[in-house]
Amino acid sequence: MNIVALGAAFIWAMISIYTILGGIDFGSSFWRWYFSRRKNWEAEEVAHSFVSPTWELVNSFLVLIPVAIVGLFPGAAYAYGSILLIPASMVLGLLILRGAYWQFGYASEQKRGPIIWVVGLTGLILPGLFATILGLSQGGYVSRGTQGAYVLPLAKFLFSPQVLVFLAFGILMALYLSALFLAQYAKQAGSLETFAAFRRSAQWVGPLSAVSGILAIVSSMHGQLDMSHRLVTWWPILGLSFVMFLVGYAGLFRPVGMTKVRMSLWATVIQLVLAQIAYGCAHYPYVLYPYLTFSDAASNHSMFVTTLVIFVAGFALLAPGFYLFRSLFIKDVQSVVSQTASRGTVTPKRG
Amino acid sequence: MNHVEMARALFGITLGYHIVYATIGVGIPLLIFIAEIVAARTKQQVYQVFAVRMVRILLLLVGVGIVTGTTVAVMLSVLWPTFMRVVGQVINVPFEMEIFAFMLESLFLAIYVYGGKRLSVKTRILSALFMSIGSTASAVLITDVNSFMNTPTGVTWVNGSPTQIDLLRAFFNPAFPTELAHVVVSAYMAVAFVMSAVAAKNLLKRDQTSEERAYHRQTLSLTMAVGGVTSVLTAFIGDLSGKFLAKFQPEKLAAAEGLFHTTRNAPLVIGGIASAATQSVVGGIHVPDLLSWLATERLDGKVLGLDHFPQNTWPPLFVHLLFDTMVGIGSFCIAVAVTYWVYRFRAKTLDVPGWLLRVIFVTGFLAMIGIEAGWCFAEFARQPWIIYGVMTVSQAVTPSASVGILFVGFVSLYGVLLIATIWALKRYFRNHPLSEYQVTYTTHVVKHEKEGNLA
Ligand code: HDD
Ligand code: HEM
Ligand code: HEM
Numbered sequence: 001m002n003i004v005a006l007g008a009a010f011i012w013a014m015i016s017i018y019t020i021l022g023g024i025d026f027g028s029s030f031w032r033w034y035f036s037r038r039k040n041w042e043a044e045e046v047a048h049s050f051v052s053p054t055w056e057l058v059n060s061f062l063v064l065i066p067v068a069i070v071g072l073f074p075g076a077a078y079a080y081g082s083i084l085l086i087p088a089s090m091v092l093g094l095l096i097l098r099g100a101y102w103q104f105g106y107a108s109e110q111k112r113g114p115i116i117w118v119v120g121l122t123g124l125i126l127p128g129l130f131a132t133i134l135g136l137s138q139g140g141y142v143s144r145g146t147q148g149a150y151v152l153p154l155a156k157f158l159f160s161p162q163v164l165v166f167l168a169f170g171i172l173m174a175l176y177l178s179a180l181f182l183a184q185y186a187k188q189a190g191s192l193e194t195f196a197a198f199r200r201s202a203q204w205v206g207p208l209s210a211v212s213g214i215l216a217i218v219s220s221m222h223g224q225l226d227m228s229h230r231l232v233t234w235w236p237i238l239g240l241s242f243v244m245f246l247v248g249y250a251g252l253f254r255p256v257g258m259t260k261v262r263m264s265l266w267a268t269v270i271q272l273v274l275a276q277i278a279y280g281c282a283h284y285p286y287v288l289y290p291y292l293t294f295s296d297a298a299s300n301h302s303m304f305v306t307t308l309v310i311f312v313a314g315f316a317l318l319a320p321g322f323y324l325f326r327s328l329f330i331k332d333v334q335s336v337v338s339q340t341a342s343r344g345t346v347t348p349k350r351g
Numbered sequence: 352m353n354h355v356e357m358a359r360a361l362f363g364i365t366l367g368y369h370i371v372y373a374t375i376g377v378g379i380p381l382l383i384f385i386a387e388i389v390a391a392r393t394k395q396q397v398y399q400v401f402a403v404r405m406v407r408i409l410l411l412l413v414g415v416g417i418v419t420g421t422t423v424a425v426m427l428s429v430l431w432p433t434f435m436r437v438v439g440q441v442i443n444v445p446f447e448m449e450i451f452a453f454m455l456e457s458l459f460l461a462i463y464v465y466g467g468k469r470l471s472v473k474t475r476i477l478s479a480l481f482m483s484i485g486s487t488a489s490a491v492l493i494t495d496v497n498s499f500m501n502t503p504t505g506v507t508w509v510n511g512s513p514t515q516i517d518l519l520r521a522f523f524n525p526a527f528p529t530e531l532a533h534v535v536v537s538a539y540m541a542v543a544f545v546m547s548a549v550a551a552k553n554l555l556k557r558d559q560t561s562e563e564r565a566y567h568r569q570t571l572s573l574t575m576a577v578g579g580v581t582s583v584l585t586a587f588i589g590d591l592s593g594k595f596l597a598k599f600q601p602e603k604l605a606a607a608e609g610l611f612h613t614t615r616n617a618p619l620v621i622g623g624i625a626s627a628a629t630q631s632v633v634g635g636i637h638v639p640d641l642l643s644w645l646a647t648e649r650l651d652g653k654v655l656g657l658d659h660f661p662q663n664t665w666p667p668l669f670v671h672l673l674f675d676t677m678v679g680i681g682s683f684c685i686a687v688a689v690t691y692w693v694y695r696f697r698a699k700t701l702d703v704p705g706w707l708l709r710v711i712f713v714t715g716f717l718a719m720i721g722i723e724a725g726w727c728f729a730e731f732a733r734q735p736w737i738i739y740g741v742m743t744v745s746q747a748v749t750p751s752a753s754v755g756i757l758f759v760g761f762v763s764l765y766g767v768l769l770i771a772t773i774w775a776l777k778r779y780f781r782n783h784p785l786s787e788y789q790v791t792y793t794t795h796v797v798k799h800e801k802e803g804n805l806a
Contacts, residue, residue, distance in 0.1 A: 056457040059417055060450055063424050067446045070428065074439025081428035081435060082749055088429050089757050093764060096418040100768050103414025104775040299440050300516055307447055314451035321458040321481075 005284070007072040007304060008294045010311070012280040014068055016273055018061045020177065022130070025058045026123040027178025029098075031201065033120025043194045044116075046186050055102060059095075064311075071307035075297030076287040083142055083152040084133075091129050098122040124171060131170025134216075134279075135163045139289030140224035150291070162219045169216040172209035177272070179205055180248070180265045187261055199252055199261065206249045213275065225289040230282035237281075241274035355745045357754040358430045361761060363730065367723060368765045369423050372416035374722050377490045377535065378542020379409045380456070380483035385577065387476045397569050402479070404780075405546070406464060411775055413460070415768055422761075430754070434737050434747035440513050441506050442499040442521050449492040456485030487535055494534045497729070498526035502599050503738050525599050529592045530729075537585045537681075537725065541718040543578035544684060547571050548715020551708040568701040571711070578718075579688030586681050590645065597646035600739060601655040603732045606666040607674040608642055610656045617642040617654040622675055666732040673728035680721035687714050 035043040070077040101118040136142070136157065145151045157163060183198035218228045231238060248267030251260055285293040298304060383402045390398035424446075428435050438446075459481040463470070470478065505520030506513045550571035554564060596604035604610075610617055619641035643652040657665055687710055694707065703711075737744045 056413065056417055056461070057454065059421065060454050060457065063421055063453075064450050066424060066428055067443070067450060070435055070439040071443040071447055074436045074443075077428050077439055078432045078436040081432035085429045085749055085757070086753055088425050089760070092418075092422050092425055093760065095421060096764055096768065099414045099418035100771060103411055104771055299443075300513075302516060302518055303440055303443060306444055306518055310444065310447045310451075314448070314454075318451060318454055318458065321455065321462075325458055325461055 003301075003304060004295045004298050007298065007308065008284060009280070010308060011065070011068060011072065012276060014061070014065050016276050018058075018065060019173075019276070020269055020272060021058045021061055023127055023174035023177040024181045025055055025178075026127045027174040027176075028182060029119045029123035030121075030175060031178060031182060031198070033116050033123075034201075035197065036116050040194070040197055042191060043182075043186070043197045046182055046189065046191065046194050046198075055099070059099070068307065068311065072299055072304055073287060073294060073297040074299050075292060076294075079150050079288050079292050079297070080133075083136075083150045086154055087129070087132075087157075091126065094122045094126055094129075098126070124175075127174035128167040128170035131166045131173075131216075132157075132163045135160075135166040137283070137286070137288055138220075138225045138227060139286075139291075140221040142288065142291070144291065150288075160221070162221055165212065165215050165219050169209070169212040172205060172212050173272070176202060176205040176209040177268060180261065180268055184261045184265050195261070202264075203252050206245075206252070210245055210249075217279070225283065225286060227279075227282055231278060234278040234281050237274050237278040241271045241278065244268070244271035244274060354754060355748050357758055358748050359744065361754060361758045362426055362430050363727075364762060364765065365419065365423055365426055366730075367727070368769075369416065369419040370722060370726060371719060372412050372419060373490065374538045374541055374719070375412050375545070376409065376416045376456075377486045377538040378545075379405050379412075380460075380479065380486045381539055382542065382546060382574070382577065383409075384476070384479040384483045386573065387472075387479045389573065391472050391476060395569075397566055398573070400566065401570050401573070406460075407779060408776065409460065410464065411779065412772065413457070415772055419765075419768075430749050431737065431747045432749055434742065437513055437738065437742065438496065441503075441516055441518070442496055444518055444522055445492040445495040449489050452485050452488035452492060454485075456482050456489060459485065490535055490538060491531045494531050495522065495524075495527060498530040499524050500736075500738050501530070501729075501733060502526040503741055508741050526595065529588060529595045533585065533588045533592050536581050536588055537722060540578055540581035540585050540684065541722050543574045543581060544687075544711075544718035545715045547574035547578060548712045550574065551703075551711040551715075554703070555705065555708050555712070568703075571703070572695075572701065575688055575691050575711075578684065579692060582681065582684040582688055586685060589678070589681060593645050594648075597654065600733075602657060602660045602664065603666060603670075604646065605655060605657045605659075606668060606670050606732050607728065608654075608671065610642065610654060611658060613653065613656040613659050615643060615651045615653050616640050617646070617652075617656075619645065620671075621679075622672075624672070664735060666734050670728050670732040673724045673731065676724040677721050677728060680717045680724070684714060684718060684721070687711060 032044050035041075066077065069080075098119050101115045104115065136152075141157045141160070142150050142152050179198050179202035183195050183202060186192075186194040186198055217231060220226060220228060244267045248264040248271060251264035251267065254260070285295065287294055287297050299307070383405050386398045386402040386405070390396070390402065427438075459478045463475065463478040463482060466474070466478070499521055502525045503521070504524045505517040505522070507515040547570075550567040553559060553567045554571065559567070593604065593607075596607070608617075608620060617640070619638045621636045621638065640651075643649060643654055646652060646654050691703065691707065691711070694703065695701070733739060735743045735745070737747045
C-alpha cells in the first residue's frame with residue numbers, strides 16, 4: 001500500500017468512527033424526543049443520559065475530519081471548501097442550534113419541551129445531510145467553471161432523487177444504530193422494560209435502513225462514478241456486510257430475557273464498517289469524480305507523514321482518559337436509571 | 352459591500368463572537384484549578400463552592416464555544432479555500448494537535464463533572480489541572496496558526512506556492528513566543544476581571560445575606576489577586592509584542608502608533624485620529640521619544656514610518672484607535688487592581704467601598720472589550736495580507752457568490768445565541784442560589800486577611 005492510499009484509508013477510518021459515534025449521538029436525541037412524546041420517561045431518560053456527557057467528544061471527531069483532510073489532502077479541502085459554502089453552512093446552523101439547546105437544557109427544567117424537540121429534530125436531519133456528501137463525491141453534480149473553479153448548482157443537487165435516497169439512508173442508519181445502542185445500554189443499566197422499547201424500535205427501523213442502503217449504492221446518475229459496477233469487484237466484503245446485517249437483525253427476535261443485543265450491536269457496527277470499506281475501495285482513487293484523485297490532492301510528504309503520526313500519537317495519549325471516562329460513565333447511567341425508576345414513571349414536572 | 356468585504360465581515364464577526372466564549376473557556380479552568388488548590392490548602396468550603404459554580408458557567412458556555420468554534424473551523428475552509436490549501440501544506444500541525452488538546456479538556460471536564468464527589472481531592476485537582484492545560488494548549492495552538500500568518504517562516508514561496516517546507520520552523524515562527532504568551536495571559540486576566548465584576552455586582556445588591564456577602568468578598572479577593580498578577584504580565588508581554596512588531600511587521604506598528612514618517616526620537620501618541628490627508632495624528636497626547644524607547648529601547652532609536660512602505664499595503668489607519676483602546680484598558684485594569692489591594696492593606700478589612708465595587712463591575716466589561724480590541728487590531732492591521740507578504744485576502748477568498756445571505760443568517764443566529772446564553776446563565780443562578788450549598792462561611796475579618804494574601 002502506498003502512502004497516499006494509507007492516508008485515504010485513514011480518512012475513511014475517521015469517517016467510519018464518526019458515522020458510528022455520530023449516528024448513535026444524533027439518533028439517540030431523536031429517540032429521546034420520540035419517547036418523550038409517548039411519555040415513556042424511562043426510555044427518554046436513558047437516551048438523555050447517554051447523550052449529555054458525550055456530545056462534546058463526538059463533536060470533536062467531527063472537527064477532526066476536516067482538519068485531517070486539510071493536513072493530508074489540501075486539494076480536496078480546497079475543492080469541497082469551494083463548493084460546500086451553502087450546504088456546510090446549513091449543517092453548521094443546525095449544529096449550532098442543537099449544541100446551544102442542549103447546553104441550555106442544563107439551565108432550566110421548565111423549558112425541557114422545546115429543548116427536546118429542537119435537539120431531536122436536528123439530530124434526525126443531520127446524519128442525512130452528512131450522507132448526501134457521498135452522493136456529491138460520486139460526481140455528476142459539480143462542474144468546472146471558467147478559470148477552473150468548481151461550481152455546484154445547488155438546486156440540482158438538493159432536489160435530485162439520488163441525493164434524497166442518501167438523505168434517507170443517513171437518517172435510517174443513525175436511527176437503527178442508536179436504537180440498538182440504547183437497547184444494549186438500557187440492558188446494562190438493568191432496565192428490561194426500556195430495553196424492550198428500544199428493541200421494538202430497532203426491529204422496525206432495521207429493514208428500512210438496509211433497503212435504503214442498498215438503494216443508495218445502486219442508484220446512479222449520468223456522468224457519475226459507476227458505483228454499482230465498481231462494487232462488484234468487492235463483492236466478498238459487501239456480501240459479508242450483508243450477512244452481518246442479517247445476524248444482527250435476527251438477534252433481535254429472541255425472547256426478551258435472552259436477547260444478545262450486544263451481539264446485534266457489534267454485528268451491525270461490523271456491517272457498517274465492512275460496507276464502508278467496500279464503498280471506499282470502489283470509490284478509490286477519486287476524491288471528487290472525475291476531477292480529483294487522492295494523489296492529486298495530497299499534501300507534501302513531510303506534512304502527510306506528520307499528520308498521520310500526530311493522529312496516532314494523540315489517540316494513544318488520550319486512551320487512558322477515555323478509559324477512565326467510560327468507567328465513570330457506566331456507573332452514572334446505572335444511578336440515573338435507578339433514580340428514574342424510584343421516582344415512578346411519570347413525574348408531573350415534565351408534563 | 353463587495354464580495355471580499357462580505358466574506359471578511361462574516362469571518363470577523365464569527366471569530367469575534369467565538370473569542371468571547373473561547374476566552375472564558377481558557378480562563379475559567381485556571382480559576383477552577385486555583386480555587387481547588389486554595390480550598391484544599393485552607394479547608395474552606397467557600398472556594399469549593401466557587402469552583403462548582405464556575406464549572407456550571409463553563410458547561411453552559413463550552414457548548415456554545417464548541418459550536419461557534421466548529422463554525423470557525425468549517426468557515427476557514429469554505430470562505431478561504433485558497434488559504435487553506437497553503438495552510439494544509441505548511442501549518443496544519445497546530446490545528447491537528449489542537450483537537451487533542453480540546454479532547455483533553457472536555458474529557459477531564461466530563462470526569463470532573465460526572466465524577467463529582469466520587470473523586471478524591473487529589474483527582475479533582477488533577478482533573479482541573481488537565482482541563483486547564485487542555486484549554487490553554489488549545490488556545491496556544493490555534494493562535495500559532497495566526498502567528499504564522501503574521502510571520503510565515505519555514506517555507507520558500509515560488510509564485511505563491513510553498514516549496515522547501517520546514518514544518519518545525521513554520522511552527523516556531525518568530526511571532527510564536529510573544530503572541531502566544533500575550534494571548535494566554537490576557538485571557539486569564541480578562542476572565543479574572545469578569546469574575547470579580549460578578550462578585551462586585553453581587554456585593555452591590557442590598558438584599559444579600561451576610562453568608563452571601565462573605566462568599567462574594569472572598570471570591571472577589573481571589574479573582575483580584577489573579578487579575579492583578581496577570582494584568583501586569585499582560586502589559587509586560589504586550590510591550591515585548593511591540594518590540595516584536597518593530598522588527599518583523601514594522602508597518603503594523605507604524606499604523607498602531609499613527610507614525611507616518613520614519614524618524615529617530617519618535618513620540619508616542621495616545622488617542623487622536625490618524626489622518627492620511629494630514630499625514631499625522633490629529634489630536635491625542637504626544638509623549639516625546641517614548642515610541643522610540645518602546646520599540647528599540649533607545650530614546651533616539653529609529654522607527655520606520657508608513658512612508659517606508661508602498662501605500663497599497665498600508666493597514667487601515669483606524670487601527671491606531673483599536674490599539675490605544677487595548678493598551679488603555681490594560682493600564683486601567685492594572686490601576687484598578689492596585690487600588691483594590693492598596694485599599695485592602697490600608698483598611699485591613701475585606702469590605703470594599705461602593706464606588707470601587709462599581710469601578711470593578713465596569714472593569715469586567717472593559718477587560719472583554721480589551722480582548723476584542725486586541726484581536727481586531729491584530730487582524731485589521733495585517734491587511735491587505737492574509738499571509739503577511741505572501742498572499743492577499745482577495746486572492747484567498749471563495750469564488751462562491753452567496754456570502755451575503757449567509758452573513759444575514761449567521762449574524763441573526765449569533766444574536767439569538769447571545770440572548771439565549773445570557774438568559775440561561777441568569778436562569779441557572781436564579782434557580783440555584785448560594786444558599787443551596789451547605790457551607791459554613793467564616794466571617795471573621797482577621798482570618799480573611801490571611802487568605803487574601805494566600806490567594
Ligand atoms: C484584555 C486584553 C489585552 C490587554 C489589556 C492588552 N492586550 Fe495586547 N493583545 C491582546 C489582548 C490584550 C490580544 C487579544 O490577545 C492580542 C490580539 C492578537 C494577539 O496576538 O493578542 C493583542 C495583541 C497585541 C499586539 C499585536 C501583536 C501582533 O499583532 O502580532 C501588541 C503590540 C500588543 N497587544 C501590545 C499590548 C500592550 C503594549 C498592552 C499594554 C497594556 C496590551 N497589549 C494590553
Ligand atoms: C479569536 C480572535 C480573533 C478575532 C476576534 C479575529 C478577528 C478577525 C477579523 C475582524 C477579521 C477581518 C479583518 C479584516 O477583514 O480586515 C479577521 C480575518 C481573518 N482572521 Fe482573524 N481573528 C481572530 C483570530 C484568528 C486566528 C487565531 C486565526 C488563524 C488561525 C485567524 C485567521 C483569520 C483569517 C484567515 C482571516 C481572513 C483574512 C483577513 O481578513 O485577513 N483569526 N479576523
Ligand atoms: C481561526 C481561529 C479558530 C478556530 C478555527 C477555532 C476552532 C475551534 C473549534 C473547532 C473549537 C471546538 C473544539 C472541538 O469541538 O473540537 C474551538 C473551541 C475553542 N477555541 Fe477556538 N477557534 C479559533 C480561534 C480561537 C482562539 C483565537 C482562541 C483563544 C485565544 C480559541 C480558543 C478556544 C477554546 C479555549 C475552545 C474550547 C471551547 C471552550 O472551552 O469554550 N479559539 N475552537
